[in-house]
Amino acid sequence: MSNLSTYSAYLLSAFLLFRFIRAYLGNRNSPLRKIPTIGYSSPLLSYISAFRFFTHSQRMIHEGYTKYKGHAFKIPMVNGWHVMVSGPKLIEEIKSASDEYMSLRFAADNTLQAYWQLGDYRHEPDFYLINAVRNKVTRDIAPRFEDVQDEIQAAFSDEIHIKGEEWVPVRVNETSIRVISRTSNRLFVGLPLCRDSNYRDLKIEFTVDIMIGSSILQLFPDIMKPLVTMLISKVPRQMRRATRLLRPVIEDRLEKDVEYGKDWPGRPTDLISWLIDATPASKRTVENISLQILIINFGAIHTTSIAFTSAMYCLACHPELHEPLREEIQTVIEKEGWSKSAIDRMHKLDSVLKEASRLGGHTATAMNRLVLKDFTFSDGTTIPAGTFVSAAANATHNDESIYPDAHQYRGFRFADMKSENGGVVGQSMIKTTDKYMLFGHGKHACPGRFFAVNELKTMLAHCLLNYDFKFADGRTEPPPPTWIAMSIIPDQQAEVMFRARRK
Numbered sequence: 037m038s039n040l041s042t043y044s045a046y047l048l049s050a051f052l053l054f055r056f057i058r059a060y061l062g063n064r065n066s067p068l069r070k071i072p073t074i075g076y077s078s079p080l081l082s083y084i085s086a087f088r089f090f091t092h093s094q095r096m097i098h099e100g101y102t103k104y105k106g107h108a109f110k111i112p113m114v115n116g117w118h119v120m121v122s123g124p125k126l127i128e129e130i131k132s133a134s135d136e137y138m139s140l141r142f143a144a145d146n147t148l149q150a151y152w153q154l155g156d157y158r159h160e161p162d163f164y165l166i167n168a169v170r171n172k173v174t175r176d177i178a179p180r181f182e183d184v185q186d187e188i189q190a191a192f193s194d195e196i197h198i199k200g201e202e203w204v205p206v207r208v209n210e211t212s213i214r215v216i217s218r219t220s221n222r223l224f225v226g227l228p229l230c231r232d233s234n235y236r237d238l239k240i241e242f243t244v245d246i247m248i249g250s251s252i253l254q255l256f257p258d259i260m261k262p263l264v265t266m267l268i269s270k271v272p273r274q275m276r277r278a279t280r281l282l283r284p285v286i287e288d289r290l291e292k293d294v295e296y297g298k299d300w301p302g303r304p305t306d307l308i309s310w311l312i313d314a315t316p317a318s319k320r321t322v323e324n325i326s327l328q329i330l331i332i333n334f335g336a337i338h339t340t341s342i343a344f345t346s347a348m349y350c351l352a353c354h355p356e357l358h359e360p361l362r363e364e365i366q367t368v369i370e371k372e373g374w375s376k377s378a379i380d381r382m383h384k385l386d387s388v389l390k391e392a393s394r395l396g397g398h399t400a401t402a403m404n405r406l407v408l409k410d411f412t413f414s415d416g417t418t419i420p421a422g423t424f425v426s427a428a429a430n431a432t433h434n435d436e437s438i439y440p441d442a443h444q445y446r447g448f449r450f451a452d453m454k455s456e457n458g459g460v461v462g463q464s465m466i467k468t469t470d471k472y473m474l475f476g477h478g479k480h481a482c483p484g485r486f487f488a489v490n491e492l493k494t495m496l497a498h499c500l501l502n503y504d505f506k507f508a509d510g511r512t513e514p515p516p517p518t519w520i521a522m523s524i525i526p527d528q529q530a531e532v533m534f535r536a537r538r539k
């Protein structure tokens with residue numbers, strides 16, 4: 037072993053010992069002791085449960101949810117205690133807690149180890165990209181609908197090569213990542229960059245690299261993180277690659293803004309312009325704008341492609357749903373043509389997507405927060421600062437008392453439901469409630485959901501109108517997803533058979 041690795045191994049052992057002693061002493065008086073634990077709760081043994089959580093998370097969360105429904109329970113994880121709550125009362129209390137007490141930003145930073153992996157990002161107290169997404173992306177879905185639809189058509193015909201009447205196998209997960217990367221980026225950065233394969237691969241690789249980097253960094257003390265980042269994290273390199281690819285288009289936009297002001301004719305309505313507008317002048321650098329584009333892509337592409345893949349798997353198992361869906365799409369289109377508002381009126385299409393994400397989703401929990409100041413729920417449960425808290429979303433979505441036949445895919449479940457005051461519209465996928473938290477809930481609920489749902493529905497409508505699809509083995513249950521800690525990952529290899537639609 038080199039001197040450096042021997043030194044690192046000593047430092048890591050000392051840190052683990054220190055963490056153990058601190059956990060042991062801290063645990064004796066901590067209010068966390070009063071919260072029931074799933075797994076071991078003593079400082080040393082809790083590490084066993086923390087590692088077990090990587091592969092048994094579904095079982096452990098299910099156990100906590102069924103034993104302590106409507107209350108809180110805690111699970112040890114490698115980066116500390118996670119408290120999960122369920123039931124409308126406690127979920128609403130997370131929703132109304134101020135950022136001073138419970139922070140999404142700090143929870144996300146910790147999960148991604150952003151402070152270490154994302155360089156300049158550490159100096160950003162404000163997140164301009166949230167305003168850009170909240171105000172501009174949503175507003176421009178309607179005027180940019182045609183472009184996004186055009187990209188969906190082009191991307192599917194590049195991805196699925198149908199010959200005559202043949203059925204061809206399509207690996208849905210990988211195809212949907214590529215289609216969604218292109219269509220989202222048609223809105224984000226426009227042509228021709230949205231079709232550039234180097235730019236596409238960068239976003240896909242960045243997601244994997246940041247997750248691997250953060251899983252390793254979580255194991256080390258802060259003092260070692262700069263060194264560990266330097267040795268193992270590929271994220272800084274990917275950020276430089278993003279800056280290189282985006283520089284020409286961002287520089288051109290910044291120069292034109294200086295020369296002609298912000299309203300020059302032909303200024304694209306895309307994420308680059310929105311970010312430039314949302315970012316204060318002193319921070320408007322190519323590096324900063326590129327980083328924000330990369331982060332939005334990170335939050336947008338895999339989440340959307342998981343939702344699409346889950347829906348395709350479910351629909352491939354339920355051919356009886358295809359004709360009613362086609363009928364709905366065609367009726368709306370005949371009346372008003374393709375547009376954002378036409379897509380909004382497709383309630384059955386919305387329902388099949390929402391139901392697939394209810395059963396699966398991309399993560400076990402929602403409303404993930406890091407507690408910054410001790411917080412006491414109305415039932416007396418106190419969560420000390422430094423603890424993670426979240427809502428047990430997937431367990432709620434699969435609760436029989438909320439959704440009868442919860443483990444079955446009932447495609448039109450939501451279209452058939454009438455909400456108290458909103459009719460079918462009140463049940464649409466974009467609506468967040470304490471019973472449906474795919475996009476979180478409350479003031480931090482995903483601001484990109486209006487775009488994501490519109491994109492997903494347009495993609496699914498395109499597939500239904502242009503292809504027949506099914507599983508080759510005629511299965512009636514979708515391939516099960518894999519749970520890795522909090523993440524729920526749909527089957528990456530499963531193939532769905534496609535052929536040109538026979539009308």
Ligand code: HEM
Binds near residue numbers: 341476479482
């Ligand atoms: C199906 C696709 C998507 C899913 C399932 C999803 C899910 C989520 C969730 C669970 C949150 C955290 C909410 C909370 O904790 O209360 C979130 C936040 C966020 N999402 Fe999405 N998202 C999706 C697509 C997108 C897209 C397409 C964009 C950008 C165009 C986007 C941008 C954001 C941003 C900026 C935040 C941070 C909000 C804040 O901090 O206040 N998301 N998303």
